[in-house]
Amino acid sequence: NFGKSVADNGYGMLLGMLDYKLEDRGGQLVKVDRFFPSSKRCSKCGKVKQILPLSERVYRCDCGYTNDRDVNAAINIREEALRLLSA
Structure with missing residues (x-):
């Protein structure tokens, strides 16, 4: 502890x-909520995956979007921070 x-x-x-x-x-x-689903959310269509194991390093969405998991999360964090700033 x-x-x-x-x-x-x-x-x-x-x-x-x-x-x-x-x-x-x-x-x-700008601080984004720690429970924001940055890794599980598609940065193109916004759909959130319910299950995304850590072993899955490439993010693939049903809409056809494919990217590195960390890059997808970084895009989502940037967009959320911009949303928070404009609110």
């Missing part, structure tokens, strides 16, 4: 420093 609290503290410090640096340069830190 102690190790987890130390890791959480380190992550919190990183976010604090990142926020400070972004504000200093005119940027803004």
Whole structure:
């Protein structure tokens, strides 16, 4: 339990420093909800897969979209952050 609290503290410090640096340069830190289904959502059609094992490294959707799982998740996170900024 102690190790987890130390890791959480380190992550919190990183976010604090990142926020400070972004504000200093005119940027803004946007935090996306940790339960946002970035890996399971198709970045083209928006359909969310119910089951997506970690061993599946290529994201394939029924709409025909195929991409690396991490790239698909990054696109979804970027789009969600932009949505949050415009709200």
